[in-house]
Amino acid sequence: MQTLTALVFDDFETLDLFGPIELFGSLPEYFHIQFASMKGGIIHNHHSVALQTIAVAELDQQTNILLVIGGKGTRLLINDSHFLQTLTMLSDNADWVLSVCTGSALLAKAGILDNKRATSNKRAWQWVTEQSTAVHWVKQARWVVDGKFYTSSGVTAGMDMALGFIADRHGRDSAKEVANYTEYRWQEDSHLDDFYNC
Amino acid sequence: MQTLTALVFDDFETLDLFGPIELFGSLPEYFHIQFASMKGGIIHNHHSVALQTIAVAELDQQTNILLVIGGKGTRLLINDSHFLQTLTMLSDNADWVLSVCTGSALLAKAGILDNKRATSNKRAWQWVTEQSTAVHWVKQARWVVDGKFYTSSGVTAGMDMALGFIADRHGRDSAKEVANYTEYRWQEDSHLDDFYNC
16 A cells, blocks of 8 residues: 655645546555645635645654645745655655646756756746756656656646556556546557647 | 536535536536525535535526536435435426436436436446346447436546537537536547446
8 A cells, every 4th residue: 555645735736646546556565645735734725725634743654645736836936945845754754746737846856857858837947947057948748757756748648647647556447447447548658748838 | 508407415526516517617608606505504524625605595696507416425425315315306496417326326226217227336236236126227229318318427527528518519529629628538428328338
């Protein structure tokens, strides 16, 4: 059993979080999910979502997989040194770090992706890539894998990446079964990027 | 501005809810979102999600669009007459009623879909269709429209349906813009169903 910790903050992007959560959550024999935030309690976003979370300091499970999501809240967090230090600690202690959309901007700003290949949302590309010149940014990709880091493009790309991660760890049949269960048309090819020029 | 009320219950399916919420929430100029449950407070599901909701009796906005989701919790709710009465009241008062996955089983059991064409999750097809023989069930469909009712197939079919609803009300360009923003490969054809025989 692997514990997946999703790091949540105010004004997170709804589907950056809940797309991967649905897919990992469909395999409860492999993945246990917990939602964390800096202070714990209820986290709100611009889609009226109010989600209960555990404070990072109170997490009692070792995090095997860290999920770092994006959204408007990242615009403030890139200037929050306490948040970036916590992100670095969580990332260092995790076996795998997965980001969706502008979540990779947070990892980049914290220096966690230095000398790594990574991608992000195409609509926010300039802002994201400005957060670090030490990252080897890959623009045309649905998701990118470098060592323990999986970074995906915008919003729903996180779902294709999550299935890719499941396929890499537990076999393609497991990923296909989850895709069928959720009636999701999985884009299996991480290099194919329909939104490169949108 | 249209108010979309999502009706939530314990053991709801995560992405049945948050897929459509992401897409409607991407057009805040058209849609205001609220999450309701029978008693209000925190609603939990099997993916560790704990979501704050408003009690149905305390909703202060008229519901224009009612979103009825599915999940394991529906297995209990089909025997809950108070829930089904409330669902009927909410449905009668809404301009549009949208269901995802086994949400249509709830509508069917309440008699709301009598003499209407409707679809549902293919994995739960037998159980869903047993809830009412007065519904004209359409098995091979991504989603089905009949009057004010939009019913979709399993989980991610709700996202294609949501974009279809947006296209029907606000034009295809609006739906395509939301799909591009979320980097979602929208399946526009409601008749195409990859999961009919899965």
